[in-house]
Amino acid sequence: MKTFKWAVITSLLLALVSIVPGHSSAKFQFSDISPSKEYYEQVHYIAELKIVNEADKFNPGDKLKRAHVAKMLVLASNNQNFSAPDMHFKDLKSGTEQYDFASKAVALGFLQKQPDGSFKPNEYIKREEMGYALSKAFKLSEEISVEKPLMLRDMKSHEYAKEINGLYYAGVTQGDAGNFLPNDYLTRSQFALFVARALNDTYKLPVKLPEQTSRTYFAKVVTGGDVLNVRHLPAVTGNVIHKLNDGEIVEVIGQSGDWLVVLVDGKNGYIHGKYTKEVTVDTPSDGDVAIDTPEEEPEVDEPVIEEPEVTEPEEEVDNTPSLSGLVGKVTASSLNIRKTPSTSAAIIGKLSAGQKVEVLSLNGYWAKIKTSSGTGYIHKNYLKLTNQTGNPLKGRIIVIDAGHGGKDPGASSNKLTESTVTLNVAKRVEAKLKKAGAQVLMSRSNNTYLTLEQRTDFAKKNFAETFVSIHVNAAGSTAAKGTEVYYDSSTNPNASESKQLANKIHNSILKGANMVDRGVRDQRFYVIRNNNVAAVLVELGFITNSDDFKKLSSDQYAEIYAEAIYQGLVQYYSAN
Template sequence: MIVSLFGMNRQVQAAGFVDVPARALNEVNYLVEGKIVNGSSPTTFTPDKVITKAEAAVFIGRALQLNGTQRATGFPDVGMSNFASGYIQSAVDKGIVSGDKAGNFLPYKEVTRGEMAVMLANAFGYSYNNTVSGAEKALMTLGIASGLSNGTFGTDLPIKRADFAVFMARAINPAFRLKTSVNFTKPLWSTTGNLNIRTGPSTEYSSVGTIAANTQVTGAHSVGGWTYVKMGSKTGFISNYYLRSASSDGAAKPPATDSSDSKLSSQTIILDPGHGGKDSGAVGNNLREKDVVLKAGLQVNNLLKKTPFNVKMTRSTDTFIELKDRSAFAKDNGGDIFVSIHANSASSAAATGTETYYYAAANPHAADSKLLSSKIQARMLDAWNLRDRGVKPGNFSVLRENNMPAALVEMGFISNAGDASKMASDYWMNIMSIAIYNGILDYYKAKGYNVNSLYK
């Protein structure tokens, strides 16, 4: 039995709207609290209005914390000024929605119940054999949707805003579902103390209590960088940034039990979050480079600690470190590869994109440095889908003074509003950290190491 963390049976008018039907009150309240949906006016939700593809992309995008910054899209009928342009492009990039055969998105096309089922199946990762009937079955099996009174799903009938909201809330939080359909199977531990458990997957949702560091919970599904967990009789959401799959740092690294693990455990990876302390690095869009890159470094470090690899960080706090001391640290700790993490900046706010550098001049590790840089660059491009600024030789101290394969990554431009919005997002930073991690694994795989079981 799922125990809800909030009053599921409260019968109050939804978020001040005067037109929400009783069947959708709780679900609309829930989505409004998380700023996932909004009304047509301060007092009306227009529940019977058929939802459009653009609106659906916005609702799903907000739930998954996708990048909603208005920008150019790949569709001639969705301009940068379209209110949903950012969410549409992000949802398309994630394979949640798509355009038609002519290359148009048709943002104002009304969504059918069958199309809704496919969107939600794509968004929340349900297996459905890429068929509309499969998506409908998945939603009904989970208790997210039910058929009509005539026994059909109503595939071709339009889906109203109120009904879409109901199905969205059920997909996010199983406490709303028509039947118990959630399995808590993944043991997880908190990485910090005074950690909030929230009623929904964002800080907009209220906290129902806190847990101490290294507290075990059991996880189910994830929504936009948050995991739905259970602790005792309580259920709620915790940010993935504060969860790990081992109870302590010492236990996080599995023992070397075979020749493959032993080979990996002989490798030491040095992570170098740039700047720190009195050196803020680049500053833009209310962000400081030193904070952004430390966050990414810590996330990559946490991922690597769950593998047989050794991992060391030049800094794990807001500390200033001289450039010469970074390469010295790598050498002193027997580093086998070195990855320096940075955010770019330019005088033009239009400058955007991802690039990676390696040192090529008179360097016996030039080929491997280029290989490492290329593998990480490819993963970062897939992660954030920014402009590809390439893999380039660079005469940077942390590269030049090292005696191991080394790469310096520039995730994006902190001076660009679109790039910076990703740096400010827990969801997108988690995606980038996984990309850097997987890029490191790609390098080792290319070098003949067995890392297939380690990918995220």
């Protein structure tokens, strides 16, 4: 992690070496700030950097003046040697310290000269002007977009909206109950917190992104006959990008306050939740593309979008090594057998749910199987592949998805983030699976950000056979605790297999980690409902519960969780 955004002058480096987050080792202490104050460490941190003067008192509750902001931001951004052009302020004398820092702050664009030619160094500064100055000093301005909507409601029509938006997504401020309070005055302690967060990642606040990991569902527009605007931002000031008629149904993939994130024509937009009602919609599975006939059940065939390219569809081309002792059990009600690995190839037979076949080789999504009349090809997604000898996981393509990451830390408590816990456990699962001979694929192996779509696309691109997403729970009540595992039956064509896998992993975690049983649940989480193989989402425990937190923050239990997930996969692949 890069700790500093700007180089700090050489004379300060030695002073920084002894600073340990959570335990300030400043050589002095302001007499009017006790260690119990939330800003204690940050104030002494910026004092160590000489951004504020070491003195007997800091006066944390005093209102901040424009002269203070000018000096502190010039120093914090390492611009003390910046050569500012000569300026005339009618209330500042050239050659003074206040003039020097004021002229630099104005020339750098942090603060503005007053219309009457004054600087007003002793005027108290409001949060709006401070926010603008801080954003400019640390280059934190952030355009308001669907990906980074304005989360502070009272800034939606403000001239500094994008600057304050930048502070929010940089972890500098979360405002007060969803508002920034631009016209309030700022105290010295508040500004110290902001500057420390801008300088050092240790002090940053976790960024709360619009909800994108919750279940997805369908909502019906209920307006009493009026049209409903779809906007590009979660606010009435957002541009209208589409209109929905009363009674129309849309898919909801997230939420930002009272606004719902919906998919319209393949793009994200926002509608106000007040004018919607959740509904149940039957959606055909991605693989159900064969034509129904009155005489037979719907067939499951290979999805066209995932069809391997074959230059000569009438001729078998298979250079993959043959397999020994691999059996596939059909998981669809009816599965076509093709002459060659192509959706346009002739159908030479059909298989029924539960039927087992000998698998001769695998090539991408295609499984070459032995039939009574020779060989044929079927789509691998609708087979549960089991080894008849050796480790049941050998050769299986398993995606381990560590939830959250990067700019999305997930739930947090006592400086422990969900993204850290999930990656720790995921890497341990990876090691165990590799040792067993599985082809294990990690959606992320470091602290990077991935969208939900990127995670499911990754699984499909790599011909995954199972998908396990690892998460940590959180709740408003500290009493909530325990493990729960989810599968999806709304659109995932392998819902039955997903449920079996969920039960195996769930029971293994309960036994291994002695967790409270919160059950196996059917829910429309994005990464499992948009998968077409056995896919589960594991909630290890509640980071907001003291008992679960002790386990989630422990490497010993990270190993126990990983072993439990591994054993759950072993049990799933061992079952016929």
